[in-house]
Amino acid sequence: MSRVFNFSAGPATLPLPVLEEVQAALLDHEGTGMSVMEISHRSDTFIEIAEQAEADLRSLLKISDEYGVLFLQGGATLQFSMVPLNLLDDRHSADYVNTGSWSQKAIKEAENFAEINVVASANNCIPKVQDWKLGKNSAYLHICSNETIGGVQFSEYPEVEAPLVADMSSDILSRPIDVNKFGVIYAGAQKNFGPAGLAVVIIRKELLGKARPETPSMLNYTLHKNADSMLNTPPVFAWYISGLVFKWLKQEGGLEEIGKRNVRKAKKLYDLIDSSDFYKSGVKLEDRSMMNVTFTLLNQKLERDFLKTAQEYGLFNLKGHRSVGGIRASIYNAMSEKAIDALVGYMVDFERENA
Numbered sequence: 108m109s110r111v112f113n114f115s116a117g118p119a120t121l122p123l124p125v126l127e128e129v130q131a132a133l134l135d136h137e138g139t140g141m142s143v144m145e146i147s148h149r150s151d152t153f154i155e156i157a158e159q160a161e162a163d164l165r166s167l168l169k170i171s172d173e174y175g176v177l178f179l180q181g182g183a184t185l186q187f188s189m190v191p192l193n194l195l196d197d198r199h200s201a202d203y204v205n206t207g208s209w210s211q212k213a214i215k216e217a218e219n220f221a222e223i224n225v226v227a228s229a230n231n232c233i234p235k236v237q238d239w240k241l242g243k244n245s246a247y248l249h250i251c252s253n254e255t256i257g258g259v260q261f262s263e264y265p266e267v268e269a270p271l272v273a274d275m276s277s278d279i280l281s282r283p284i285d286v287n288k289f290g291v292i293y294a295g296a297q298k299n300f301g302p303a304g305l306a307v308v309i310i311r312k313e314l315l316g317k318a319r320p321e322t323p324s325m326l327n328y329t330l331h332k333n334a335d336s337m338l339n340t341p342p343v344f345a346w347y348i349s350g351l352v353f354k355w356l357k358q359e360g361g362l363e364e365i366g367k368r369n370v371r372k373a374k375k376l377y378d379l380i381d382s383s384d385f386y387k388s389g390v391k392l393e394d395r396s397m398m399n400v401t402f403t404l405l406n407q408k409l410e411r412d413f414l415k416t417a418q419e420y421g422l423f424n425l426k427g428h429r430s431v432g433g434i435r436a437s438i439y440n441a442m443s444e445k446a447i448d449a450l451v452g453y454m455v456d457f458e459r460e461n462a
């Protein structure tokens with residue numbers, strides 16, 4: 108077996124012990140003689156898997172009973188519509204901070220349902236909170252906590268009156284956070300905690316029960332909550348693997364430890380970029396992402412070569428998003444420090460040979 112260092116932005120690398128556990132249980136899950144993919148979602152075996160996953164997620168993020176936790180299909184993208192459909196209530200407008208591509212996609216969808224007030228815009232930094240132009244009667248304020256494409260991340264969250272809604276697809280579970288600051292947190296699984304096909308929604312219970320009357324059942328948070336996220340057949344395999352990742356995160360020391368590790372990993376890369384005249388970061392220092400390290404080569408003609416030769420070092424999927432180009436190293440929880448050291452070593456070598 109030869110696994111490469113996979114810096115993909117998502118679907119992204121998963122912890123090896125989790126993949127090994129999945130492999131070992133693939134044909135026969137705990138003596139049932141069946142794979143998790145083959146058992147009923149209503150069976151005791153799966154209910155136990157689902158409940159344990161929720162309990163572990165709650166313990167990692169210290170989620171109180173004031174919040175419901177949903178495991179849904181449709182990825183994070185479906186949340187761009189579910190949030191306004193469920194939270195607007197009798198209001199007509201919502202506030203959005205635009206920090207890049209994913210914020211813009213969320214805004215575009217929400218515009219189907221409400222008047223959207225963009226309180227501030229930037230794409231290489233987080234605009235200062237004191238400059239935000241908050242609406243007077245907005246149902247909620249939406250942020251993207253980490254812009255996966257630009258590599259821009261909130262280091263702290265704003266204190267606002269309206270419920271704070273965060274797309275945490277690319278930094279959930281990467282550090283400790285205070286869930287109580289949020290009305291809703293949502294995230295697609297395929298970066299920090301599982302395979303694609305699943306999204307987690309953490310919602311303050313007092314925000315339930317406000318969906319617009321025309322909201323389809325499958326888009327209604329309250330109906331999902333009342334059905335324990337089993338309004339229909341859920342993505343059982345993705346849910347199961349996510350549960351294993353939650354267990355792995357706990358074994359690794361929880362989010363305090365993971366957070367420290369993630370800062371250490373990102374710092375190694377940014378230190379190298381900042382100390383060189385060969386690589387360059389376009390993101391403001393204090394708003395740089397700990398998850399998606401984006402940079403360019405000063406001589407952009409060398410980028411193709413950089414990406415090609417990287418593969419000879421076992422370093423894959425470093426190409427920046429097609430909309431912005433450049434290089435992007437996505438270094439989510441499952442990315443080892445060994446992989447970072449390999450990337451740093453390669454970058455030093457490449458600079459030496461090409462500067």
Ligand SMILES: Cc1ncc(COP(=O)(O)O)c(C=O)c1O
Pocket residue numbers: 117181182183184185209251253254255256274275276277295296
């Ligand atoms: C910040 C962010 N939001 C939303 C999405 C969309 O997620 P999905 O493909 O699960 O709908 C992504 C990633 O792909 C993302 O990085």
